[in-house]
Amino acid sequence: MRILHYKFQVEGDLHFSFDIMEVKLAMKRYLIFLTFFLFLLNNQIALAAPQVTAQAAILIDKETGQILYQKNIHQRRAPASTTKIMTGILAIENGNLSDRVTASTKAAYEGGSSIYLSPNETLTLRELVYGLLIKSGNDAAVAIAEYIGGSVEDFAKMMNNKAREVGALDTVFKNPNGLPKEGHLTTAYDLAQIARYALHNNFFAQVVSTPKKRISWPGHSWDRILNNTNKLLTRSDIVDGVKTGYTRAAGRCLVASATKDNHQLISVVLKSADIWSDSLTLLNYGFNNYKKVQVIDKGELVHKLDINKEELGLIAAKEFNYVLSKGSSIKIKKVIDIKKDISLPIIKGEQLGKLSIYNEDNELLDRIDLISDEFVGDSSINRFWKMIASKIQIYF
Structure with a gap:
């Protein structure tokens, strides 16, 4: 290889020299370094935390519950009308939507946002749920609480029990609508868990995604028209829930959900300057920077057993997905535990083991039932001895 050597002289005695090959090698190293630096920079920009005005906020994946963004997520705050997410799901789970509910004087005269119930007015529970979650009726909330729980106080106990059940451990509800009450507090994390639970109910999900609804108005020649307080339902093609809230103490709050490419996210912003x-x-940060990866498919063959000299397949009873930042990967460890007391016959779909899934930090991500993929009958010799045993039992 030929190396060119150049020598320069400037103003008499000052001179310097360099090899062209050395320059080329230096430039090559520089370009490699620059490319690598830009790659890192682009990834840093892509995953840079979004800037929000809310004093507390969270973004989670609805299916897995993974946290994709967090800001003061365990800070206890007044939730305002986002409280009604819990009220709504309890009404749906504990009442018959066709039931007729009569509003008490207490319910009719509850202050704040209202669907204008009158004392002794009767609506279906279904209509009250729409009034609660779309128009954010405080009167509808009290009517529901009294009907489902017997009283506001007893219904609040139901709310708190359900909160513990779904993992909202820092939440205390004192009423069904979120009007200011000392000690009525929750967190962004807890609201995300409550919304995640509620959105698994198809009717709840349908109601909170409805921009406008007509319900009856007894005593009037026209119906009530309920316009959803969640303006994102008409401003975005992907938003499909959930609930707004506002009081002076809580500030402006919004629990929102959105679905894109069969991937649903839930965001919570509390005391925000612009909900x-x-x-x-x-929500856009989540969709732009994260992807859902299927790790285990429902019905996927996971393990094989030798039963009665035949192979029995064990399949996953449900699917397992995981959310990753785009361009990244995860190492998954799978641990299979098989029951020790398996006996014939085996029914198709019988649970015979567990599949535990761990991440690279050995944290448990999920545990999936392993079920038989076919029926396995008893052996002829076992059937013979069982028949003999049943005959003998007749005489004792």
């Missing part, structure tokens, strides 16, 4: 912008910022 619409903050929520869309979080």
